[in-house]
Amino acid sequence: MEEYNSGEEVGFNPDEISVSVKECVEGVIGGTDYNQSKVNQWTASIVEHSLTHLVKQGRAFKYIVNCTIMQKSGAGLHTANSCYWDTATDDHSVPDLADDWLPGDPMTTP
């Protein structure tokens, strides 16, 4: 999914993505408690803002952004990913967002 470019390589930088996605998340739900009536709106906002931000960078990538918000109640949650792609061009970024109030896990994958 790279644009054909005889010059420099345009890579995917997971750390940079992680930072910008964390900022999107803080912006939407920073400091609030879990609220069932708002959760739909939160997940939609987080995902849309993250995706818009990624697309604005103007890189020739396709993106998949996932967000899971779970109320912290002592229950366990496990996520696993298995991908069949080109490791030279494709990568993923999973910001670590386990907070006091709720964990959120946006994953972006070019």
Next chain:
Amino acid sequence: MGESDTYHIRPNHQQKFRPAVVKECIREIVRERLSGVQYNPEEVPELTRSLADSVKDKVKNSGFDKYKLVVQVVIGEQRGQGVKMSSRCFWDADTDSYAEDVFMNASSILVPRSLPGLWPEAVLTPCLHS
């Protein structure tokens, strides 16, 4: 001098991603592996990983080997807590798509999602930005 490479920018009709077929693959694996299984924090990490790999392999072998695949499996314990998952994608709607399934039993909720569709021969695909 050999023939020049042919780049397939679009899948042909037979190769096109079919969400219904993939959903069925996912469903079979999940029902087979999870029926009657209790949530067990020691075993669940390994179970999640191996489910993701199994789903990916099964979908790959069901005629979608030309596609790039991203499979995500989430297993949560059922304790009455609220949980919401959401996703958005920026891809080529003509070639790319996804399939998902949800499985619940008394102790756990499982959401395997397969997001294939990243049609890989995109060296010659123009990228569209506004």
